[in-house]
Amino acid sequence: MYVEVMEEEWSHSEEQVGSLLKAIHGNVGAHRSVYPFMRTVAEQALFAGEARALRVSDVELPEGDGGKLTARRRGKAREIPLQPQSVEFLREWISDAGLQEDDSLFPGRRGGPLSAPDYKQIWEQAQKAVLPQDELYQWRLGEPISILRDSRLVQWLRMGIPAATVAEWAGMTPGWLAMRYPYCFRTENADTDLDRLSMVSVLPDVSR
Secondary structure, rough: OOHHHOHHOOOOHEEEEEEEEHHHHHHOOOOOOOOHHHHHHHHHHHHHHHHEEEEHHHHEOOOOEEEEEEEEEEOOEEEEEEOOOHHHHHHHHHHEEEOOOOOOEOOOOOOOOHHHHHHHHHHHHHHHHOOOOOOHHHHHOOOOOOOHHHHHHHHHHHHHHHHHHHHHHHHOOHHHHHHHHHHHHHHHHHHOOOOHHHHOOOOOOOOO
16 A cells, blocks of 8 residues: 655644634635635544535534534545534534535535635635745645645644544544654654563463
């Protein structure tokens, strides 16, 4: 299985993602679904196609508590936990937009799911407004919004969330994560208790 390695410097920091979302939110020319769509992609590490396909019925938003989001890709469904702040945001969005249970969670201009052109132009504008444009980082301006998913997965791994859990949320395997983000699995800085290791590594002598 071929997996393209994502170099460490490619991912966006939490501050950069926040600045990008702020720029998208403040873009007066953006369709109203673009910001909640992009925020959900970034927070839940979704593929753009998954997020576009979401319906209101795909999110469980209990008041004052965490919820869950059901994403679907290639015929398979998976559940992703929603933190209370995400639950509150989506509840407000659904209410303000007047969405019903069977509606697209992020409707486009014509009532169907949000279209790619509606968000891609806004994303490009946000990149130009926020990201460094010097010679070293100029190439980052062309990154697709999938960089938001990658950056979130990297953040989860660096937070110490088990790779198996992150893989389940991402709809991937732990092996895929290790190949995609190898720098998140480096052990050179890990503290190893060698005395403890020597004790648990000795098997009982059964030769006598």
